[in-house]
Amino acid sequence: MTYNGLLATFPKEIRFFIATFVVILSVGFFTGLLFIKETESTTPAGIEENYLGNEDDEEATEMKFKKGDREMLTIVHTHILSMSLIFFLLGGLVWISKAPKKWKLLLTIEPFLSVILTFGGIYLMWIGISWFKYVVIFSGTLMTLSFTGAACLVLWQCLKPPKVE
Structure with a gap:
């Protein structure tokens, strides 16, 4: 079965439907990244503070508490x-x-590995393996790059006119 390039052979209406889906999916994905930025979880210290709290930090401007078992799960x-x-x-x-x-x-394939490393890493950091905060940042960055690359590839092929052969 030949599937490489099949997307470009779809009727214009179906390609437009797929492109619309990818745009909306991207809005949701990048809104999640805005939430991460808002919670200041873009640095190793911010990730640790977000999940482990900052009760011991007397200079903290906002009090954060360690997430509970149910919340983490x-x-x-x-x-x-x-x-x-x-x-x-x-x-x-x-x-x-x-x-x-x-x-x-x-x-x-990479995004699936990054999902496990990112969210498994958050859990492992939460239970006390603090160096996983670096794994979380690295895998989260790779996940974002993979999503962006995949979404751009699909959008480009949905929106460009197919070649007539």
């Missing part, structure tokens, strides 16, 4: 499930776009 559970679904759907669209197989593998 809810955060990890919902993010792993929802992000897996997001990357599965986007990955399916990547596989029917026209691109080298190695790039497709990178854009579709």
